[in-house]
Structures are given as structure tokens and as C-alpha cells.
Amino acid sequence: MASFSTQDISLSPTIITKPPAFRNSYFKTVYRWLDYKRLEDGAEGLWRIHDTLYDLTQFIDRHPGGAEWLQMTKGTDITEAFETHHISNVAEMFLPTYKVRMAKEPRNIRLTFDEKGFYRTLKGRVAERLDGLDLHRKRHSEIIQDSLVAVSFFLAFLAVNLNSILLAIVCGFAICWVMNCAHNFFHRRDNWRILVYNMVFLSYREQRISHVLSHHMYPNSVIDLEITLFEPFLCWLPEPLGFFKRYVSWIYEPVVFSAIIFSEFSKRIVELLLTRRNFFHIEDIVSLLLPIFMYATSSCGLAIVFKIWLITVISASFFFGFYSKNAAHHHPDVAHAGDLIPSEIDFGVYQLLTVIDRSNVDDLELNILTSYGHHSLHHMFPTLDHCLLPQLFPVFLETCAEFHLEHRRYPWWRLIMGQFQQLACVEQKTHYVPKKDL
Template sequence: MKFIIDSLVTAFFIFMFSAARFNNYYFALIAGLLLEFITTVAHNFFHLKDNWRMFLFDLSTLSTRDWRISHALSHHIYPNTIYDFEISGFEPAFQFLPSKNKSFLYRILLIPKICFFMSINLHLEWVKSLIQVYRKERQFYIPDLFPIFQLVAMVYINGSFWMALKLWLAIHVTANFILHFTALQAAHHHPHIFHEGDSYPNDKDWGVLQVIATRERGEAFFNGPLFLIAITFGNHSLHHLFPTVCHSKLFLFQDVFLETCKEFGINYQPQELNPLKHLKGFWYCLKNKTPNKDVPYVLKKNKNKM
């Protein structure tokens, strides 16, 4: 994982500086894609003990300090429930939980809202955090300024503030859009996945919740190359069960995980879904009004394949 993220960071700076030097939007788009990869891989490092690589997450307009709270103490403990900030934080614009409040207008505006929201949301959160620092409502940390440092370097190389700003925005809008797209349909939203309001098993075990609230997007994201798993939030169920274990070591748990699932009557099949099916399920959840009154899919004894 260290080699992967170090290589991505090196490539990111090469393309970012090249975009500024040659006024090249193609280089900026590639830099944005690399920044999204960095942000996703750095997520692995802020789950670990303090280390300098976790701050590579802050190269985007996100904050390691904030995410260690909202992500680790909310999403990882209460996935797909009202206590999950990565569910409630998107409401009312995007409602992943089944609700009768999803109007016709809400549903027809989903695509425009997603295109707009995914592009600028993280910028707005970053600006809000800087305003809070200015008002002394929030403690200042050097990583808060990482995006500004990038802009200053690009202005220095390019010589034009406005051109550098446009290239900088192209980089971060690209990274933000792809990050939202990847993260929001990574492993949590599909009609076979538990959402608050659905029928819940009698067993209130925390581990059971992690498994019924996550699914893999196919065999490649479970047993595939580490690079693919690292940049796509792969091995997601195992990550939820063992969040402080580096992604590079999660494969060591796979056999015993599948055996334990079988022992407790959980039919966990990594290959049953693929990215396209998961994407369709993501859209279904955004529009769905009706809670699932059946038992969670992986707990059914006799299931038909999708």
C-alpha cells in the first residue's frame, strides 16, 4: 500500500505541474483522477495509527481530522442506519433510506443534483472549514491549506493566476466527482443490502450488521489485484469487520471469513454482484420508497441468483 500511494502521489505532482506548465487540461484531468486514487488509498492510512501518509488524504479538499470522526466513529459503527453520517449527511438532497417522502420532483432531479453536487460539494465543505477557522470556531491545522499550496505552486509555474485557478479547479472537480461516484456506490447501496427501515434479523450482533450492510461488487474486488482493491474500496465487508487492518493484509482473512459466514448461516457470495448491478442498485435505493420486509438477502437459506 505504501508503494502504491507513494507512486500515485509522485504521478499526481508530475501531472499537476505539467498541467500548469503547458496550460493543458488533459494533464489536469489525469491529475484529478490520480488525486481521487490518492484520496481513496489514503483512507486506508487514516484508519491506522498516526502516520504521515494519512495526511495525503488532505491533498484533496477533505480533512483527515474530520473523517477520522465522521467516518470511523459513525459510518463504521452504524453503517446504513440513521446514525451513519454518510447516509444522513446527504439528506434531504439524496435519500438512501426507504422513505415515502421521495416525491416525483425529488426523483426527476436526481441526475442534475448528482452532477452538480458531486462536483462542488467537497469544495464547499473545505471553504466552510476555512471560514470556521477564521471565526475561531475550529482549530487550524497545516493540512487544511494543502489545496492552497497546490494553487500557489501552479500560479508560480504558470504565471497567470486565472489560468492556474481554472486548471486547479479542473483537477479538484474531477477528483471530487469521481470520488463521490466511487464511494457512494462502493459497497453499501443495493436492494440486497440492509438499510434502516428494512427488516432486521433477531441477532443484533455488530458483525452481522457489518455483513448485511455491505456487499462486494464481484470477485475482482475481493480476490483481485491489490491496486484495484485499494483504489475502489474493495474487500469492503472485511474492511468493515477489521477497519484498522491494512488493506494489503485483508486477503489473509478471506478464507476464515467465508468459513465463519457459512458457520453462522450467512451465504456471502462475493461474485454475485458486479459493478453494473451495483450501480443499478445504487439508483434503486435513491428512488426506493418501500422498506424491505424480508430478511436480509445474505441471510436467506434458499436464494435465486440475480
Template sequence: MEEHFIQDGFRKYPALRDHPLKTAAQWKLGRAMDDGCGHLWRVGDHLYDLSLFVQSHPGGREWLEVTRGMDITEAFEYSHLSPHVRTVLEKYYVRPAEGPRNSPYTFEPDGFYMTLKKRVHQHLATKVSREEKDEAHKRITNVQDRLVAIFLFLFMATAWTESYTLAILSGVVLMLIINCSHNFYHKKDNWRMYCWDLGLLSSYEWRITHALSHHGYTNTLWDFELSDFEPFADFRVYPKSFVQRYVIPSILMSSSFLFFFLEAVKRIVTIAIGQQRLRPENMLPLVELLFLWLLGCPFVVSVKLWLVIHAVSSFMFGMVGIIAAHHHPDMYHAGDGAFQYGNDWGLGQLDAVRDRRDVDGILLAELTMYGNHILHHLFPTLDHGILDIIRPIFKETCLDFKLPAEWAQSQSPYNQWDLVVGVIQQLARTQSRSLARSKSD
């Protein structure tokens, strides 16, 4: 099995990838084993000791603490636009790294991504005013804050009326809050990122499994969000059983209401075995339960309403996440053997991400259903409100690199239904794209 996937460009199959306990801590441990950086950090072909920089890191100490001992090349590049950051990095240089990187991605100075990044930085630094940036950011925070206010109102009304209808509505709004807060945990530490923790999830864990793993290595062997479904649902491309291909999709969709609870159980296990510590924000869901009771709702009824709120939110979150933007036979998945446009990291993202024409352009839908997804993947630490400002630069760069019209003209051929069907097709896919094309020719 492992040998089948090495063709995808990784030097070796990721350590601990198939461990039965799928957690952020386990992914970190596997990466440290594979990268072999000890107590240092690797960027490109060099090792750095950032220990003295952790406390003063502008993005917050957490990002560096969780990546010690890892190759952070991808995260370093997509997190920093300004070339000045390299000057800071060089202050902490230790020695050359031993051996080539495990990752298949490249960041050539004249390649697509580095060219795009340089142009975006120049545009934002010289063409976009501070007022324009602040206004773009304010649009996003207004949406998040209003959703939080609506949730609090519905939550209190649920307790006072003991209404399961209001509990269902609270769960839907909670899902919208969680998805909207996705914009904030990609950035430096801020209070809005903890809205993610309202739903039995952990912003700390998802910074690892989503921001570092999924965004750095989308749909590859190192993408935690690909391995997290396995062995029950397998989006990789290789020979699969009938059950994996055709029975699992229906189970996957219908059981999404359990997702939050399973994540909570995994967190309890990792805390119990000492892989991570209990964090204050982990207690927010229990605070919700306590408030239901303190607001006058009988305890047993409070527990039932609390379960309904989180089950509904979990179901909606799971459905939106699965059919959002990554699983369709047209997109690269581990087992396809090669990226369609080469190993440049930005082109790899274009190969594994899609936009949806019926979601983009509607701010609430973009923030809560992962719209404007290509630009978000290319620049995940940029505030979502900035993405439309840099779209002309993206289109210009796509034209210069002679990429397909889908990106050069920002006209996605996909709608939400296409990606719903695509999930089912991808779970059933057993042939790489190149083999499928050769047979059709």
C-alpha cells in the first residue's frame, strides 16, 4: 500500500499517518520523525534556531511552538508576504540541512507562486490604503460579531422556552459562527479565533491539522484532513473495495452529526495520555451547558438541548466541509502520481482547490461555506476581505503563466451541486487522472 503512494513526490510515506488515533498531536509527532530537525526549524535547505524569537513572533508564539522540529518551508512562504521576513530569519541561521526535503513542492524565485506573492505584496504595500484594508477587515468582523449576537439570543431563548426548534436554529447559527471564525485562526492570536471552540472543536488543534497540514499539503499524503476519514472513507486514488467506493459515501454524509463528539472524545484521550494539555478554551462547550441550566432550564432538558445544538452544528459543519472545494475527480488527490501543472506550490494548490460560482461574491456565503477558496489557499493568512482586492493581480499572473481560463478569468465552471456529485465520484475513483486520460484517448 505505502509503495503505491510514493510516486506522488514524497521521499517516504509519512510516519504515523495510518495510526488509529488521528489527532493533531499524532500528526506533529510524525512530521518531526520524518523531518528530523531535532530542536530546530527547517526552511528550504537550511536549519534555524528560532527559540529566542518565539516570544516576539508577530503572529504569536503558538505557531513556532507547534512547529519546532519540523520543515516549515510551506508555512513560512504562504504566511509571509514581505521579503523583510527573510532578513529576520537569517539572524537565527544554524547550519545547512542534511538531505533533501520530504515535500515535493518547490518555491523557485521566478516560479508562479513566488512571482504572485511578490506582486501581491507590492500591490498591497503601494496601491491599497490603510483605510481600504481596515474597511475590508471591518466587513468580515461585522459578519462574525453579528452571528455571535444572533447565537447568544437564540441560545438564551432556547433555555427560556425549552424549545427544540430554537435549539436546531441555534445549531445552524453556531455552524455559521464556527466556519466564519476559520478566517481568524489562520491569523495572529485574536479573540475571534476562539469562536471555533464553541462547537466541541479546538482552534489550537485546527491550526495544526488545517492551517499547517491541509493548507500546506492539500490532498496529499501529508494532508491530515485526507487521512482523518480513513480507513472508513478514502479519497485517495488506488484499488478500493465495493464498500469503500459505493456504501461509505452514504454513511459519511448521514453520520456527520457525530463529528464534533468524536473530536471531543479524541481530545479527551490525547489529554489523558499526556499528548497535549487541557486548554481554557476547551471548556467553552461545557460553559454553554452550564448557562443553559443557570438560565432556568432543568438539567436533564439542558443536556438534551445542548446535544441537539451540537449535533445539528456538527452535521451542517461536516456537510459543508466535505462538499466545499476539494473533492472532485478533476482535482489532484494522493495516488494521482503527479501534479497537473508541476511542483510549484502555488500551482499545486490550483490543482487541488476549486471555487464555486454560486457561492463566490456573496460575503456571508463566502465566509461560512468556504468561498473564494483558491485565493484563500494561496494566501491563507490574509484577511478574507482582502482577497477580492488582490484578484486582479492573481488573474494577471495566471495569464502571464498561460494557465487555463478558469483561473485567468476567475470563471469557475463548478457549482455546489457539481462538488456534491464530485465527492461521490472521488470516493469511487480508483484510477489516476493520467491513466484515465490515456484510456479515454
């Protein structure tokens, strides 16, 4: 980011105004995060967008993206989600129909959307170019994901019939790529391809909360579930930590990654037992397809099938954690909660502060889909297919240059090393942006 004098600029170590009660919870789940958010967002049981409350109840079943998005966000502030999920102004034109009143409390989030700021400027330019995009590229994404699903089942067939641990690990890697590709689809309106994310006992519904509504809107903050759900085992925020959490975590991090799938599935069961609320849905049957297929297409006993399936799932979990935590966000050069940033900051500028793109994944569509390519653009316009993003890259760079903002791209090895450095980081850093771009 461009340097400037900090005189007369208020700095803050957080983008929220209230201490997040959720972070101190002894048992963290995505559903409890939503419950806490309803208490802290000042939405008064309605839907809050900026400083206005709306009653979208009558619109739920007509929502083009699917009813679930509005059902799960009732009672919360959806400003960031609304801005990033509606690139054109069509949805904004309909909002007055559902207006109830102004909110009583100021927003808990300090991110801004000034009409002349960086994000709104970029959003307007992207909206103008949407009609000119080569939409056939979206078909490429579908072919890639469908092919990876087929490859995963074929590798599972080989692994169980040859009783091969190595092939089971390779199958787990392929399933990780399937889940990474599914990430391209669960950001968007309901579609059947999001179901493959559930192949190994994870839930796309939960991912829509932890990844879309939490991480994408507030990356690297104390309300980013992709940080808080890993605490106290992995701590990427610059806080006073002992030697064990700072350095021994480098050693046990692979174990944590390997346990992600089983941990999240187990928490759903515990949450069900504690609250009597059902967090399982018909699409969870998808998780049984792989082991059933392995058993049905082999002459092996149940013990061998279970062994190969277990190794496959553990491998998929490890690779999924490795890819996601080394993708863009955890490097000492990006902002984390605890670092000082302007207390009022443009949403798009904040995204650039918390993201470093990988320089080696933006060439092939397979790399873009499986390795979270064009990450900065994706954070700002998550509903756009990943394979469309390269066409918008020139206008993105043009707007960054106009606002004197730096788009950073590092090799993957540098981001991997940086992720370990960030685990050990306890020093508070200051991240500067030009005052006009706040």
C-alpha cells in the first residue's frame, strides 16, 4: 500500500465496535456465531443493510439466490453480503418496498461503502462490463468440477480394489480439489453442484456461514470463523502467546488439518444433542455415496473398505486445510485483527489489506478453480464464476492504480512460509493506505 502521513487519521486494531462475545465461547459452531451476531448487529430481528432495517419475510421464497440466504441471515446486519452479492443496482431498487425504519444503533462494523470510494467505483465499472463477458467460461468450471468428481470415484475404486494406501491418499487429494471447486458454486444461487462439497461429511450449508458470510465479509478479523474456529490450536492473530502455540503449532498443524472434517461433523452432532435443533439435511446422504460405492464395486471385506475410506477422508481433510490456510490470508504482510488499520476503511481497501494473491495460479482455469486463484477479485465479487475473473482483471488493476493501491502477488512457497511466520507473530503492525481511499 502507498505510504502516507498518519496525522489526523484514527487507527484501530479491529473493524468491529463491540467485543465479540462469540470468541470467548467454550464451544464454537457456525450456528452459535449467527446467534451471537443477532445479538450484536442491532438488526432488531429484521435484516439490516447499512443503517436501515428491512422486513424481507415476504421476499424469502422469491429470492433469486435461494431462500436459505435470507432465512439464515434474519436478525443480522447483511450490509457486506448485500453489497458483494448484488453487483448491479437491481436489488437496491427494490429495497424501499421492504423498508421498516432506521436502525437505533450504529453499525458494529467499521467497513464503509462510500459512493466515490474504491469498492463502489470498482463495482460500478465491473457492472458495466458484465454484459460483455464471455459467459461460456462458466461451462468450463462445470466441466472441470464434474471431471474431478469422476476422477475421485475412479481413484476410490482403484484404491479399494488394490488395497492401496497411496491411491487412497491421491484420492483424498482429488476430493480436496472437488471441494475447492465446489467453493466456486456455493457462493452463488442454489445449484446441484454445491452438493459435492458434502462428499466427505462437511456441509455446504455450514460453509455458506463460515466462509461466505463470515470469512469473505470480515477476513482476518475476530469475527472471521476461519480464524476463530481453529483457536486455541492455531492462532494467526498477533496476540501474546506462549512458545507452545507460537512454534510447536508448526509441528502439530498437519494434525489439526487432518481432523477438520471429523471435528466439524462431530460438532454438528454435539450441537444437535445440546440444543435439540436438527442441523442435518437430506443432502447429507451424499456423504455416504463414496463408501457405499467403494463397498459395492469391490470384493474386499468391510474392514478394508473402511480403512481405505478413512485414509481418503483424512487425506482430503489435510489437503483441504493446507490449501485454504496457505491460499492468500496468513502472511505477515497482510493485516490481521490486532494490527493497526484506519478505523474507518473502505470495504475493498480492507480486502486488499488482508489478501495476497498467488502469482502462479492465474494462468490455467484448473489452477484458478482448485487453488483459489484471483483471490482479491473473488473476495470483492464472490458470486462471479472464477473462470470469469481473468476478464475483469484489467479494470481491477486500473482502479487500483487510480486509488494508489497495491495489488500484491507472491509465489505460493512464500505464502506457505509466511503462514508459519504468522503463527509465531506477536507484534502489532501498522498498515497504511492513502487517506482518500479509506
